[in-house]
Amino acid sequence: MAKGDPGAATRSKRAAPRTRRAAATGEPELVQLLTPEGERIETALGPDGTEYRVDFTDEEYRGLYRDLVLVRKLDAEATALQRQGELGLWASLLGQEAAQVGSGRALRAQDMAFPTYREHGVLYCRGIDPIMPLGLFRGVDQGGWDPNEFKFNMYTIVIGAQTLHATGYAMGVAMDGKTGGADGEAVIAYFGDGATSQGDVNESFVWASVFNAPLVFFCQNNQYAISEPLERQTRVPLYRRAGGFGFPGVRVDGNDVLASYAVTRHALDTARNGEGPSLIEAYTYRMGAHTTSDDPTRYRIASEVEAWQAKDPIARMKAFLTKQKIVDESFFAEVDEQARAESVHLRERVLTMPDPQPVSMFDHVYPHGSAELDEQRARFSQYMESFEGSAH
Numbered sequence: 001m002a003k004g005d006p007g008a009a010t011r012s013k014r015a016a017p018r019t020r021r022a023a024a025t026g027e028p029e030l031v032q033l034l035t036p037e038g039e040r041i042e043t044a045l046g047p048d049g050t051e052y053r054v055d056f057t058d059e060e061y062r063g064l065y066r067d068l069v070l071v072r073k074l075d076a077e078a079t080a081l082q083r084q085g086e087l088g089l090w091a092s093l094l095g096q097e098a099a100q101v102g103s104g105r106a107l108r109a110q111d112m113a114f115p116t117y118r119e120h121g122v123l124y125c126r127g128i129d130p131i132m133p134l135g136l137f138r139g140v141d142q143g144g145w146d147p148n149e150f151k152f153n154m155y156t157i158v159i160g161a162q163t164l165h166a167t168g169y170a171m172g173v174a175m176d177g178k179t180g181g182a183d184g185e186a187v188i189a190y191f192g193d194g195a196t197s198q199g200d201v202n203e204s205f206v207w208a209s210v211f212n213a214p215l216v217f218f219c220q221n222n223q224y225a226i227s228e229p230l231e232r233q234t235r236v237p238l239y240r241r242a243g244g245f246g247f248p249g250v251r252v253d254g255n256d257v258l259a260s261y262a263v264t265r266h267a268l269d270t271a272r273n274g275e276g277p278s279l280i281e282a283y284t285y286r287m288g289a290h291t292t293s294d295d296p297t298r299y300r301i302a303s304e305v306e307a308w309q310a311k312d313p314i315a316r317m318k319a320f321l322t323k324q325k326i327v328d329e330s331f332f333a334e335v336d337e338q339a340r341a342e343s344v345h346l347r348e349r350v351l352t353m354p355d356p357q358p359v360s361m362f363d364h365v366y367p368h369g370s371a372e373l374d375e376q377r378a379r380f381s382q383y384m385e386s387f388e389g390s391a392h
Contacts, residue, residue, distance in 0.1 A: 030251040033258040036311045038319025053263040067101045071121040073339035082292045087137045091118040095287030098313030098324020102260025113165035117155045126152040160198035167204040170213035184272035188216045205245040214271035217279045223285035227299040242279035254284030255313040
């Protein structure tokens with residue numbers, strides 16, 4: 001479902017409200033179109049003077065709110081399933097819904113996305129069944145969606161590796177002549193603030209810049225690389241790193257779904273028109289643990305979490321809809337009920353997933369089989385059969 005019009009972001013240099021300033025707010029400068037109190041900002045300027053705005057219908061505003069609520073509820077259900085032993089692990093997106101839904105809805109049908117292991121919101125926006133990543137984390141499969149069909153690559157566990165994949169893919173798009181117009185293709189690569197310290201990411205910056213790849217680097221700065229705070233990763237704002245590699249960077253309020261959409265749509269359109277890569281730093285916060293194996297209380301304080309709760313992306317969108325009289329209370333109740341029903345359905349489907357036979361790990365290694373693999377399969381089967389009827 002495409003949202004808004006192609007003119008959601010422009011390069012106009014007319015006088016307009018500047019990006020929110022640190023001096024005025026005590027917070028980092030960033031592009032914002034919706035305040036934490038739900039107040040609408042008509043236009044905002046990026047660091048290079050680009051003007052950002054959105055022009056949504058009331059139905060599209062309601063759709064964005066529905067996306068945010070459904071994505072959070074499904075994510076919460078997955079976390080509960082892991083705590084009950086039904087998933088081996090889960091990486092929650094709690095608090096990052098606006099960055100993911102905003103950027104996910106900004107993608108056009110022909111664009112390709114390369115996620116980490118936390119982009120459940122983008123996956124949802126690409127029309128992929130939310131059961132798919134749960135099969136991966138339950139150990140039933142390796143992720144069952146078709147990247148070519150949905151234009152959404154498989155989850156990548158190795159930190160930063162997907163940026164190399166995205167860069168190569170984007171270079172191929174350019175070499176195939178699929179850029180240079182409004183109907184061109186663009187690529188987006190998601191990664192976290194911690195990944196910016198990886199060599200893979202910096203190599204991707206070099207290659208994308210030198211080869212003018214149609215690629216948007218989308219960094220969700222959720223303030224912690226597992227347990228390390230941002231100040232242990234960099235001495236300058238992450239978006240400014242782009243300048244050293246020769247392409248533009250911008251920081252957006254990652255808890256603002258409208259600004260996340262506008263900034264991403266503009267960056268993608270710039271890329272598809274042949275103007276090269278860019279870096280978006282979505283300034284947000286991971287409200288939960290890094291994964292369900294993590295205990296965030298060991299490295300951050302409660303007051304910090306409380307301060308970010310006041311910037312909650314769903315609460316500000318709800319406040320905006322209410323103040324603008326775009327919805328009434330029955331709408332919120334209906335969305336909550338839909339989210340509850342879909343989460344229950346998701347749970348039921350997870351619990352009925354069949355446990356794969358261990359020997360099935362040999363099934364799809366090679367498309368046409370292998371004599372060596374057949375031998376390994378036979379030896380493994382013999383080993384597993386040795387346990388039948390024993391006390392092991």
